Amino acid sequence: MSDYKDIWVFAEQRDGMIMNVALEILGEARKLADKKGVNVGAVLLGYNIGSLAKELISYGADLVYVVDNPLLLNYTTEGYAKVIADLANEYKPEVILYGATYIGRDLAPRIASKLMTGLTADCTGLDIDENGLLLQTRPAFGGNLMATIKCPDRRPQMSTVRPGVMKKSVKDESRKGQVINYETDIKETDIRTKILNIVKEAKSKVNLEEADIIVSGGRGVGNAEGFKLIKELADVLGGVVGASRATVDAGWISSDHQVGQTGKTVRPKLYIACGISGAIQHLAGMSNSGTIVAINKNPDAPIFKVADYGIVGDLFKVIPALIEELKKVSA
Numbered sequence: 001m002s003d004y005k006d007i008w009v010f011a012e013q014r015d016g017m018i019m020n021v022a023l024e025i026l027g028e029a030r031k032l033a034d035k036k037g038v039n040v041g042a043v044l045l046g047y048n049i050g051s052l053a054k055e056l057i058s059y060g061a062d063l064v065y066v067v068d069n070p071l072l073l074n075y076t077t078e079g080y081a082k083v084i085a086d087l088a089n090e091y092k093p094e095v096i097l098y099g100a101t102y103i104g105r106d107l108a109p110r111i112a113s114k115l116m117t118g119l120t121a122d123c124t125g126l127d128i129d130e131n132g133l134l135l136q137t138r139p140a141f142g143g144n145l146m147a148t149i150k151c152p153d154r155r156p157q158m159s160t161v162r163p164g165v166m167k168k169s170v171k172d173e174s175r176k177g178q179v180i181n182y183e184t185d186i187k188e189t190d191i192r193t194k195i196l197n198i199v200k201e202a203k204s205k206v207n208l209e210e211a212d213i214i215v216s217g218g219r220g221v222g223n224a225e226g227f228k229l230i231k232e233l234a235d236v237l238g239g240v241v242g243a244s245r246a247t248v249d250a251g252w253i254s255s256d257h258q259v260g261q262t263g264k265t266v267r268p269k270l271y272i273a274c275g276i277s278g279a280i281q282h283l284a285g286m287s288n289s290g291t292i293v294a295i296n297k298n299p300d301a302p303i304f305k306v307a308d309y310g311i312v313g314d315l316f317k318v319i320p321a322l323i324e325e326l327k328k329v330s331a
């Protein structure tokens with residue numbers, strides 16, 4: 001067990017771009033590694049992707065394991081799992097972290113079973129305990145229970161980490177690191193999956209994760225029409241429209257606006273919750289916002305427990321009044 005050291009991050013890239021979640025986990029891995037006094041390794045797989053190693057170093061990696069091979073051009077479960085398991089067997093990391101993207105969620109369990117080790121899915125918190133073990137915290141039972149899980153007897157300790165929860169380090173171009181080019185012996189016959197075609201959906205214009213201001217509507221807005229008022233307030237503030245799942249399920253707004261446990265996790269400077277009760281599954285996605293304002297006609301709504309400012313009232317009266325005042329200020 002003592003042969004195993006370092007904290008690795010799977011540096012998921014698509015089309016030669018590192019995914020944001022990989023940089024977020026790199027930021028967290030940096031903190032954990034500093035606590036343990038070990039190195040952060042980034043694992044970069046693909047074809048013609050070597051130039052990304054520098055970016056990973058500037059975001060906190062000490063070592064970048066680059067595996068550049070035409071067979072790794074597109075993600076395949078078998079190809080990527082084989083290479084990462086081989087790397088782990090050779091270099092023995094103590095921890096490997098993956099983004100809980102559809103690729104990370106597919107890849108990590110396959111590697112865990114190859115390496116016969118433990119995996120915690122969809123973590124929202126990571127820490128190191130007094131014995132140096134990784135504490136992996138994740139919501140369970142629909143977010144009603146937070147479970148903290150350890151893997152004491154197997155290495156590497158592995159987690160997938162929910163996108164949007166951890167914070168990226170500040171990019172530092174002057175950081176130094178080492179690039180390790182790893183030659184894989186992977187063969188075409190190792191990969192049974194044949195990719196015939198990759199279809200890209202038009203990218204959603206809703207960028208909740210990066211927004212500084214989010215105005216969210218819940219069932220209190222009444223119907224699809226009610227979201228016009230939410231949009232108007234968001235526009236006046238230069239923000240983006242969010243929504244509770246109840247409104248998405250009702251078909252009032254598209255699912256790319258959904259905030260919460262099964263939607264996006266957001267961390268804006270300002271979050272305005274309008275007609276949202278504050279169910280635990282909604283709070284799971286927004287309670288780390290800088291300032292939370294709640295508008296709700298029920299003074300006992302749980303959203304007021306997390307709100308920094310609360311307005312008890314009918315949103316159809318409160319929001320137009322807010323818009324009017326905001327327009328005066330910006331005029």
Ligand SMILES: Cc1cc2nc3c(=O)[nH]c(=O)nc-3n(C[C@H](O)[C@H](O)[C@H](O)COP(=O)(O)OP(=O)(O)OC[C@H]3O[C@@H](n4cnc5c(N)ncnc54)[C@H](O)[C@@H]3O)c2cc1C
Binds near residue numbers: 220276277
């Ligand atoms: C496994 C699981 C995952 C889930 N994931 C998510 C998720 O990702 N995101 C999410 O949001 N939910 C999620 N939910 C659903 C969640 O439990 C709640 O049902 C949902 O968040 C409720 O949405 P809401 O607050 O809009 O509606 P309600 O709970 O119905 O609240 C509406 C609120 O509007 C107020 N109101 C009504 N009219 C007005 C008015 N005119 N002016 C002001 N206030 C008014 C009411 O007082 C009330 O507080 C999940 C549930 C489960 C079981």
